[in-house]
Amino acid sequence: MNKVVDVLKERAIYVALVVLFLVFACLSDDFLSPNNLRNIVRQISVLGIASVGMTYVILIGGIDLSTGSVITFVNIITAYFMVNLGMNMWLAILLAVLASTGIGFLNGFLVANFNMPSLIVTFASQTIFEGLAYLISNGMPIFGFPKAFAVIGQGYLGFIPLPVIVMAAIFLIGGFLLNRTYFGRYFYALGGNETAARMAGIRVKRIKYLIFSLSGLFAGIAGIIMLARTNSGQPTAGKGYEFEVITGVVLGGVSLSGGSGKLSNVVAGVLIMGILKNGMVLLNVSEYIQMVVEGIILLLAVGFDCIQKGKLGYQNH
Amino acid sequence: MRISGAFPVSKTGAPLPDRAGIDEERTAFMEDSESILQLRHITKNYPGVVALDDVSLDVKKGEVHALVGENGAGKSTLIKTCSGAVIPDAGEIVVGGKAFRSMTPRLASRNGIAIIYQEFNLVGDLSVAENIFLGRAIRRGILIDRRAMIEESRKVFEKLQIKIDPNTLVRNLTVGYQQMVEIAKALQQDVRILIMDEPSAPLTTGETENLFRIVDTLKKSGVSIIYISHRLDEIFRLSDRVTVLRDGRYIKTLNTKDTGVDELISLMVGRALTEKFPPRTSRVRDETVLEVRNLCGNGDRDISFSIKKGEILGLGGLIGAGRTELAQMIFGVVPKTSGQIFLNGREIHPKSPRDAIDLGIALVPEDRKLQGLLLDLSVSGNINMPIYPKISNHSVIRRKTERDIARRYVDEIGIKTPGIHQLTKNLSGGNQQKVVLAKWLAASSELIIFDEPTRGIDIGAKYEIYRLMNRLAEQGKTILLISSEMEELMGMSDRILVLAEGKVTGELERGSFSQETIMNYASNVKKEKFA
Numbered sequence: 001m002n003k004v005v006d007v008l009k010e011r012a013i014y015v016a017l018v019v020l021f022l023v024f025a026c027l028s029d030d031f032l033s034p035n036n037l038r039n040i041v042r043q044i045s046v047l048g049i050a051s052v053g054m055t056y057v058i059l060i061g062g063i064d065l066s067t068g069s070v071i072t073f074v075n076i077i078t079a080y081f082m083v084n085l086g087m088n089m090w091l092a093i094l095l096a097v098l099a100s101t102g103i104g105f106l107n108g109f110l111v112a113n114f115n116m117p118s119l120i121v122t123f124a125s126q127t128i129f130e131g132l133a134y135l136i137s138n139g140m141p142i143f144g145f146p147k148a149f150a151v152i153g154q155g156y157l158g159f160i161p162l163p164v165i166v167m168a169a170i171f172l173i174g175g176f177l178l179n180r181t182y183f184g185r186y187f188y189a190l191g192g193n194e195t196a197a198r199m200a201g202i203r204v205k206r207i208k209y210l211i212f213s214l215s216g217l218f219a220g221i222a223g224i225i226m227l228a229r230t231n232s233g234q235p236t237a238g239k240g241y242e243f244e245v246i247t248g249v250v251l252g253g254v255s256l257s258g259g260s261g262k263l264s265n266v267v268a269g270v271l272i273m274g275i276l277k278n279g280m281v282l283l284n285v286s287e288y289i290q291m292v293v294e295g296i297i298l299l300l301a302v303g304f305d306c307i308q309k310g311k312l313g314y315q316n317h
Numbered sequence: 318m319r320i321s322g323a324f325p326v327s328k329t330g331a332p333l334p335d336r337a338g339i340d341e342e343r344t345a346f347m348e349d350s351e352s353i354l355q356l357r358h359i360t361k362n363y364p365g366v367v368a369l370d371d372v373s374l375d376v377k378k379g380e381v382h383a384l385v386g387e388n389g390a391g392k393s394t395l396i397k398t399c400s401g402a403v404i405p406d407a408g409e410i411v412v413g414g415k416a417f418r419s420m421t422p423r424l425a426s427r428n429g430i431a432i433i434y435q436e437f438n439l440v441g442d443l444s445v446a447e448n449i450f451l452g453r454a455i456r457r458g459i460l461i462d463r464r465a466m467i468e469e470s471r472k473v474f475e476k477l478q479i480k481i482d483p484n485t486l487v488r489n490l491t492v493g494y495q496q497m498v499e500i501a502k503a504l505q506q507d508v509r510i511l512i513m514d515e516p517s518a519p520l521t522t523g524e525t526e527n528l529f530r531i532v533d534t535l536k537k538s539g540v541s542i543i544y545i546s547h548r549l550d551e552i553f554r555l556s557d558r559v560t561v562l563r564d565g566r567y568i569k570t571l572n573t574k575d576t577g578v579d580e581l582i583s584l585m586v587g588r589a590l591t592e593k594f595p596p597r598t599s600r601v602r603d604e605t606v607l608e609v610r611n612l613c614g615n616g617d618r619d620i621s622f623s624i625k626k627g628e629i630l631g632l633g634g635l636i637g638a639g640r641t642e643l644a645q646m647i648f649g650v651v652p653k654t655s656g657q658i659f660l661n662g663r664e665i666h667p668k669s670p671r672d673a674i675d676l677g678i679a680l681v682p683e684d685r686k687l688q689g690l691l692l693d694l695s696v697s698g699n700i701n702m703p704i705y706p707k708i709s710n711h712s713v714i715r716r717k718t719e720r721d722i723a724r725r726y727v728d729e730i731g732i733k734t735p736g737i738h739q740l741t742k743n744l745s746g747g748n749q750q751k752v753v754l755a756k757w758l759a760a761s762s763e764l765i766i767f768d769e770p771t772r773g774i775d776i777g778a779k780y781e782i783y784r785l786m787n788r789l790a791e792q793g794k795t796i797l798l799i800s801s802e803m804e805e806l807m808g809m810s811d812r813i814l815v816l817a818e819g820k821v822t823g824e825l826e827r828g829s830f831s832q833e834t835i836m837n838y839a840s841n842v843k844k845e846k847f848a
Contacts, residue, residue, distance in 0.1 A: 181712040182705030185698060192693040199650070199688050200756065201674040201703040259693045 013268040024279035044274035045163035049222040050245045052174035053215030060191040061258025062118035067219045069130040070100050071238025074223030076133040079142035079233025089149050097220040104216020112208035133235050142233035153228025163225045175263045191258030248273045250301040353378045353541050354510050359408035368394045372567045381542045383556035391565040392545050396512050400425045400432045429509035433499045441488030446470040449502045473501045493524030512543040586803045586832040594808035595784045602626040606795040612656035615642040618819040629796040631810030634839045639819035640799045644766045648680040649673040674703050679762035681753050683769045689753040692742035697723035699752050703760040726755035747778020766797045803832050
């Protein structure tokens with residue numbers, strides 16, 4: 001009995017997911033249609049991919065506000081490479097993802113070496129790379145990609161959309177890194193207590209470089225998927241995306257104070273975000289009300305985490 | 318002056334009845350005009366440790382009452398109960414005839430109690446006058462009356478016979494003058510009991526003389542002073558009475574003029590070294606493991622020594638003598654500025670703990686919870702942390718190996734835990750310390766630095782840690798033991814090195830250990846400063 005309670009506690013987010021699912025299933029006739037369900041998972045793929053990197057960053061007690069603008073930047077440069085420079089599609093993708101990883105590394109370098117708060121470092125790079133995206137594109141959309149490129153975003157493997165497969169693969173790889181390799185142990189150690197982690201022989205700086213680079217890498221992959229789905233490079237493509245990614249991760253129970261969280265629960269957090277968005281659209285809820293709801297969800301998720309931490313803190317004294 | 322012990326005694330001389338009778342007894346204290354502050358039967362427990370065990374203290378009007386004891390004797394905890402920073406579990410505080418179960422900062426200041434901690438409560442970017450009146454500014458209507466505050470500040474400084482311009486910014490003052498501002502601030506609040514925690518520690522010789530003069534002035538004006546200091550010469554210079562604490566317990570209160578350094582030291586270090594330490598067959602081998610030559614940096618100045626295989630070298634000294642700082646340099650936490658470190662005859666340059674660990678050096682740090690353990694990680698995670706790269710194939714952890722190693726050391730060291738997946742924050746202090754040790758054994762460390770290894774650990778677990786240390790030394794591991802507990806140092810070490818102010822001031826071989834000599838070496842440099 002106790003075990004059941006424990007599991008439910010640990011997986012409370014899945015209970016919330018099921019409840020939300022049932023609510024929308026009752027409220028909207030279209031919600032349960034196979035096409036809509038497939039839509040939901042496809043819609044969240046960009047969010048899901050980026051959330052893996054964000055999970056790592058938040059696990060070590062940091063935050064990455066540059067995710068949205070990295071997505072935008074990758075959108076624009078990939079489009080620019082392919083259309084304006086006539087570059088081979090795969091080469092363009094490779095260079096763009098390398099660039100996004102580089103942006104992440106730069107964030108990590110500044111955070112680790114100068115003790116700058118990640119909030120500010122990534123806030124600054126958010127603005128910088130959004131600006132660069134505008135500069136490169138002159139503020140105009142870039143389109144006219146090779147046909148093969150669109151397949152990445154719009155193709156299927158059987159019934160399953162390709163972006164969903166990419167997302168699933170990234171969740172699996174991300175989970176493997178976190179749970180099976182020693183890097184994952186290091187991430188948790190670093191988030192729990194940086195000093196003790198260093199004293200136990202962890203090279204803290206290198207791990208920070210790695211984590212922020214991974215966040216950039218995953219945001220870059222997310223950006224490619226998004227570009228292939230929309231088939232047009234937009235200088236506003238990823239605007240505000242970091243908000244949804246952070247909300248999904250925090251909903252998934254990754255503590256903002258670092259050191260605890262499970263990637264398997266982040267999957268649920270991301271799904272909730274997707275269902276909520278989709279459900280509200282089906283119910284014709286206005287975009288502005290959606291914004292209000294999303295803000296409230298983030299507050300609830302963070303509040304829940306902080307209150308729990310507060311209680312623990314009280315007990316420890 | 319009536320000679321009385323610290324335990325309050327009723328007028329008839331009979332010991333006070335316990336809690337139940339306190340109310341009836343109160344009038345008796347109100348009549349006793351000499352007593353201005355009484356701490357009665359104060360007890361404070363922290364998880365796993367008794368910080369104060371039934372301690373009583375009686376301070377008379379206009380006296381300088383010194384509080385002495387080794388590090389961790391409970392002095393600071395005791396005075397913190399007077400300010401409300403520590404809430405006692407039992408006992409009461411009687412001030413101005415009123416009895417309180419516990420204090421709050423407000424209550425303390427209303428009853429004329431002020432504490433000057435080692436860290437000052439001053440705002441550097443405000444002027445001296447503004448600091449003195451911080452939170453209680455003199456006002457005219459809604460405006461702050463700066464002139465009045467400056468005037469009042471001048472008066473206080475005049476009374477103390479010191480020259481400080483009330484308009485100066487506090488951050489431009491030296492530490493000594495900042496302390497004067499703290500004192501002035503307390504006086505401005507009509508303080509009757511001034512508690513000073515190691516006030517001379519940050520001061521230069523000249524500043525210390527100034528402090529002494531002020532203490533005398535205050536005393537003459539009827540202020541009672543509780544004076545905490547490690548420096549016994551100050552105690553004899555300033556105090557009327559002295560109370561000794563040891564291990565959170567009250568030992569004795571003496572008239573200062575009737576006692577001497579030797580008696581005080583023996584009361585402070587106390588207890589004969591009986592079977593508190595496991596028997597030990599020392600087998601120091603003739604093979605130098607660590608040699609440090611003219612090491613400087615991190616506050617240390619020119620330290621040289623060496624340790625042989627299988628030896629336990631004790632490092633004694635007062636807090637701030639540079640022992641932890643030395644350990645940090647050897648372990649690569651803080652870089653050295655000059656000098657050399659040799660390990661097994663080869664010079665080493667550890668630039669990070671990782672480097673040190675790979676060289677076979679381990680550090681069991683002073684602050685277990687902050688530095689030694691990852692509290693949110695499991696026993697297994699902690700034990701394996703330094704060796705994960707070694708037990709992984711292409712970064713993928715060999716999970717069976719991970720489990721086997723954790724189980725092996727849990728068994729070998731005798732860590733009491735429900736399982737290797739238990740989070741270390743749920744273990745007792747002693748078992749947590751064993752996890753730290755297990756980690757370093759798993760990393761096959763050859764040189765283990767223990768920094769205050771038994772702090773906050775109960776007696777039983779202490780014995781086990783000692784036994785483990787002995788066993789390690791017998792197995793040929795080399796141990797550097799930093800300890801502020803004199804008994805521990807003398808009971809465990811083959812040789813003791815004493816540090817003071819970042820320098821080696823003495824070395825003792827087993828057989829010639831004596832608490833008095835160690836204490837002398839430990840305060841050696843400071844005495845020279847006074848001469």
